[in-house]
Amino acid sequence: MQVILIKDVNNLGGVNELITVKNGYARNFLIPQKLAVEANPGNLKMLEERQKQQKKREEKMLAEINKVVEVLKASPIKIGAKTGTSGKIFGSVTSVQLARAIREEKGYDIDRRRIHILDEVKELGTYKAKIDFGGGKETELEFEVIGE
Incomplete structure (x- = not known):
């Protein structure tokens, strides 16, 4: 049947x-x-x-996802972090902080569980993260960690 x-x-x-x-x-x-x-x-x-x-x-x-990807790739996201005298940051930058920075700078609310930071972020500099939108659609995002 x-x-x-x-x-x-x-x-x-x-x-x-x-x-x-x-x-x-x-x-x-x-x-x-x-x-x-x-x-x-x-x-x-x-x-x-x-x-x-x-x-x-x-x-x-x-x-809509393609529009968000274009906006995110237009310029790197800047995340402020407190640093010591040697340029190392206190703690590390997490997906929660990256999601908050995307919301504040670009105006898009992306769930932190969809963001995967590729390297451990312990120093100032430029890093990459992957955002998984679901359905096989994902993009790579560049973000910069700057001292506050």
Whole structure:
């Protein structure tokens, strides 16, 4: 029996996926638990419409991500840090500080968990970080640590 999944099901498939399962599994588990619906012509048409809408949302989101990437790459982010006499900073620069600097300088709120600093930042200078936007889209960002 062919069914359309409404929710993600482990070891079976994801949302809006058309799959073939045994009749008993579909009728006794998937459909009563509201995990799937039967793949009749009406539901297939709704699935096609949902996929079109999802594609439009993804295109819009991709355009927005590309705009953010251009703004972030335009100029390096500057992060102020307290330093000792030898030029080493007290502590290190973290993704939290980088996320705050992006919000203050560029106006974009990026979750700190999506930012991965490539090197340990313990001295003044220029460093790189990766930002993962999800869906396989990521960019490399350059930031500069300056003394306060």
